[in-house]
Amino acid sequence: DTAVSQTPKYLVTQMGNDKSIKCEQNLGHDTMYWYKQDSKKFLKIMFSYNNKELIINETVPNRFSPKSPDKAHLNLHINSLELGDSAVYFCASSQGLVRDEQFFGPGTRLTVL
């Protein structure tokens, strides 16, 4: 019973391509997040959604477009991939905003060649 799942786990693609990462949580949480972790392990928030509504867009290039079809899903679509997009992307969820613990997915390692 995986709480927060992401697919795919690995993604290797060429520069300029478009790709999507999917995230699902079965915890009944209201809030979902996307984080990017770089090669130095620095974890930076990209987006957060609460009840399908965008709350945070942390100065992410508009090539990144999150979509939340319902509270349990938050997908991330990336257009025109660049070398600098290579990183590990984590989805997370929490019951509320800020005051609750977050549950993280296993991560998607994106490599742009």
Next chain:
Amino acid sequence: SQQGEEDPQALSIQEGENATMNCSYKTSINNLQWYRQNSGRGLVHLILIRSNEREKHSGRLRVTLDTSKKSSSLLITASRAADTASYFCATEGTYKYIFGTGTRLKVLA
């Protein structure tokens, strides 16, 4: 700018020893959380301490919070090889948590 910064960046100890890592932050908070990340995995929540709490325990973990110094520490007692991981503190920003740079702990068997 980063809210939380952990130190040391890396720590290597022998099994059975205690490990202490620190987190400093810049602005006032309502709570602070600690997370663990094993290699190649997502982060796992360890403990949440609120601003009106000074100390909290969970098993072999002890977290302290000093709001006057804007700092927190995580102590792992009687460390085990399985404690080898990166440890992050997270403090709250506006509608988001901000993670520190992490402490890489290596416990040698």
